[in-house]
Amino acid sequence: MGKREGNSTGPVGENHAESAQQESLLNIRDRVRAKKNDYGRYNLERSQEEAFATFFDLAQEYTSIDNLYQVCVAVPKEFFGLESSLYVFNPKRCRLEKVCSSLDGLVPVELRETAGLSLKSRPYETEDTWVFPIHGNETLTKQYPFLNQSEVLGLFEIFPKDLLDARKHFFLEKFTNRIGYNLHQKMLIQQNIDHIKFINQLVADIEHNVISPNLYYRLFLIRLKKHIAAYGQLQARLRDLILFLRDGDEALSRELCEIHHALDESNQRLDEAARGLGKHYEHTSLFLETLLRRDHFEKGTYVLRRQSCNFRTEIIQPLLERYLPLFEKKGITVDNRLENVPDEHVTLFVDKGLISQVFDNFFSNALKYTREVEDQLGNKIKLVSYNRQILRDCFGEGMHGVRFNFFTTGEPLSEKEARKLFREGFRASGSRTEKGSGHGLHFVKNVVEIHGGDVGCEPQRYGNLIYFTLPMKEQTQFTV
Known part of the structure; x- marks a missing residue:
């Protein structure tokens, strides 16, 4: 794939930037001459x-x-x-x-x-x-x-x-x-x-009035699980009672069986709802506490809290549990090639909360912008595919990187649009029908670059490949 693809402006981009700089300098010199003439006339x-x-x-x-x-x-x-x-x-x-x-x-x-x-x-x-x-x-x-x-x-x-x-x-x-x-x-x-003073005060208020009280939801979920477990124990007692009365009153036994069956279905639904609520709580709390971290506001930039992270189990799988039903509802096939890629030789030391939001942005965009295309055999496909590559010397000699690729089918971007994709407020011409601010991928770029990585977009025949690359933690222990 080469080194740091998608991040070079190329000769055309370089010539354009150089021309813009020269034009800016000429404009400044014109203003200097005009001011010089003005002061001459002022006398x-x-x-x-x-x-x-x-x-x-x-x-x-x-x-x-x-x-x-x-x-x-x-x-x-x-x-x-x-x-x-x-x-x-x-x-x-x-x-x-x-x-x-x-x-x-x-x-x-x-x-x-x-x-x-x-x-x-x-x-x-x-x-x-x-x-x-x-x-x-x-x-x-x-x-x-x-x-x-x-x-x-x-x-x-x-x-x-x-x-x-x-x-x-x-x-x-x-x-x-x-x-x-x-x-x-x-x-x-x-x-x-x-x-800035107001923002810092606001963050302090959020920490006191939002993030800290949010911790009580964890206690609420723990109590809810205990109640559901106690509910299950009552069901077990009811089942034992039904077995004891089986040879007695047949009508009563039948009615108790129906009650037990209804309670069992209700308990299963409660348990499923509690698990969903717990996952939503973990996801929301992670994002809330990461984005509203006081250090960000005091330093004026994202401040990383790095930790060793298993991307598959700690980031991707929880996100997939949320997005797979949404992809299925839109008829989008998900090709998850990371399932068959071993993790034991890849160590990444990242801010888990911020990188989780990077992946969330990619999945969210894939949900909004994936479109159906027809392949060379005439088959209709609507696909999201993502995988991982280990790149040797990606960030210099002996400095290897891990690149995460996200491909979505649809209209390929122009090369010009691909270069602008991560700019603040930019939206490609084909995305105007979907709601958005053009901020998500700019956020992705900021977070990845603060981690020492880079981002890019490669238009392809049946869609677009968007990627980000992160440096590996232990550069000298490169194994695949």
Whole structure:
């Protein structure tokens, strides 16, 4: 099969990526030239250039948004003797608030009140001041719509206005634009920090209010099994009583036999339901506790808890018990070639919960997207097949891997679609009739790559082969 198939972009993909990079660099150079020409036309005074430089340096030096507010009002004061007030729109309260001034400094959060200025998109003057709108970064607003911010982030008020000639007015417009870009970035940073704090608190709440109480279901299932066992003992006593009365009252004996038969059927159904509930509990608990692990949220990535795992018995068989009836209902034949493959020479050290969800995604996709095809002999087939390969030197010399292949019949993907299949949000053209978000295979890619493996897709004649490869635990003890 070769090494790390499906993961290479090939010459066409490489040429396309190189062309895109060159185009991006040319666009940046165009913008640099345009800015160079702009500053040539601005013809700024030396003090104005120094004011720009000072603002940029301090905006980078001070990381908090409150410090940025104070830098904004301090620069016009120190360079040009102009007083100023800074107003910022508070999206939570839907109002414009005065946050800082060169006269009084930073306004405490609890004392900020609704400002009496109009939030306009162009500069305007009042009786004593000039008011400049603070525009945000349009690109940031489009990329992060959750900010829920308007085009204008706030206002920058300058006074006394009679000190502003045309050159200072032009400079202050440009200066206010720079305030907007820096303010927007720090707002985004602060919002992200608040978002992360909320998520961490939410995870703590989930751990306390969902995962811990979920453990009580295990006790409930244990008690249920005990009740079912006691129920069976009562049935045995009833059977003994029927045998004792067999030579006595025939009608009573017949009625008791019917009751015993009904109880036996009921007990079997209860036992089957309890086993199904237990399997569902184990499956749901594994996924819940793995995905909502606090370490993921604190580190900002999936944090692995590796353990030695028998894929067939601990992952695949429990999933098959859930999916086989669903495959059968859709008329999909399952070719499980792993049943005849020995496991004793394969050691994989993985996060069982995350890898279980990798397999679950493959089975779920197979259930949704497997289609009937006609083979070269004219036979109608609707098939899911999966197997395992041990690949020598897959991850380098002496570093062997285990590749799991999943084949489903249906319309083969184009090579272009196959390369994009694991991208976030991507859905192939033939999948639009099925519900989905395009997130499942991107999740698979993340989990496999964190394990040091890789993923890929190979379109074939009668369908598509999707695979993932994981490194073996003991690379030096390679046996098949």
